[in-house]
Amino acid sequence: MHSVKNRISIGETIAGNPIDIVTYTLAAPVKGKRLHIQSGMHGGEITYWVQHRLYKFLQENLKAGEVVFIPCANPASWDQRSYFYTFGKFDLYDGKDCNSHFPGKAEGTLHQRIAHELFALAKQCDLGLDLHTARASNPYVIFTKESYLPLVRDVGFKYNYMDDIVTPETAGSFDYAMDPAGIDNLCIECGSHDEHNAAKIEEVFNGILRLLARLDMIDKNLAPPAPADCYYFRDHKKILTRAAGFVRYDVKMGADFKKGDTLFTLHPSRDLGEELPEIASEDGVMYKRAPTHIYRLGDETLHYVPKEWLVRL
Ligand SMILES: [Zn+2]
Structure with a gap:
């Protein structure tokens, strides 16, 4: 197994410290598909647990291809803090949703530059997963095309949201760049904000294992079967x-x-x-x-x- 930790430099904070996007890549000796998993476009949405669980597991079990892990995709959004609350949904400078700048701009605002670097990395993959949390919730997938239904079925959550109409509120999200680039992608809402819930972490972890099995990146017998009850809704x-x-x-x-x-x-x-x-x-x-x-x-x-x-x- 080949493992690389990398830093993508975005620039500096006002205090002169680096703003880096930290990535971890695991590469199996055998060639195969490439999976991109990013977490934390919105500061305060902890999906780090899933990344950690998957990273440890794949260090032993990735049999083909490459997985790129980005545990804190938007480093700027994690530093907006008031008392114990991380206000990472909106940029407090311009009021915009931090996940509204894709495909980004190399010479743009801080958040546009972050989106630009993330998309430059993501457009090299076969499947892109954008991990979030949603208010108070159980895990569910948000997806943008009917052709992703087999992937959603693999992930296997009970209720899933097909959001196939771009509105001003959803323009510029990760899928907004990935869909036109022709790259399969899902947004996975992993549970509630600022939560540690072992059962939800396991549910999301198992869902991603089934996607890895589909891409032939792990042995099929390592992925438990998807639960029977699975639905989607469009509104x-x-x-x-x-x-x-x-x-x-x-x-x-x-x-x-x-x-x-x-x-x-x-x-x-x-x-x-x-x-x-x-x-x-x-x-x-x-x-x-x-x-x-x-x-x-x-x-x-x-x-x-x-x-x-x-x-x-
Ligand atoms: Zn989010």
Whole structure:
């Protein structure tokens, strides 16, 4: 096994210290496919656990090809910190989503330069994985084309989101550069922000093993079979708070609910004695919610998928 740790220089911080993207490459003695796995485009989204688990495993088990690991793809986004909170979703200088600059610009802003270097590396691969976390959630895949469905089925998460329409909110994300370049790619939401959850790490790890087996980079018997229940959806619904206050969630993450169930209970701060139950208007599944119990008027609470919008894979 050939192993290389590399630094891609972006420039310097104001204090004159280097800003580098650190990469790790494992290369098997036998030629094969190339997998690109990047984590941490958004600071604070810890998917480092999955990278670590996979890196250790593949040091022993990669049989063909190359894997490039980028555990902190956007180093600038990890340094925006206030108390214990890492504000790495948006650049606090220009207010833009850190994952909105692909394919990047060599002579552009700091985040455009980072995207440019990442894409220069990613466009040499056969499959690109962009690891994120989503608010409070279970692992799910976001993918942009129907032709990726076999890959999504391999990863094997229960609910997955086909987001095949580019909007101003999603333009410039990793897939926005990879799709036109003709390179297969998936965005994997690995769980909740700032979380360590051994079961979710294992679920994502096993999903990536099945992709590696598909690419013939590891022995097929090293990848456990995908779970039977696998669905995707093309749209979802968001519930906004009807008043400012505090929310207690009553349905569990990933759980099915029925029309008439209480999804959450809002305690509006206008009256200490008041409770506002949010009643489901249809059958569905809760797949993501905001990572807080504190809400302004009109904030997003949970995202759910109506049952009839789920397509079995
Ligand atoms: Zn993210």
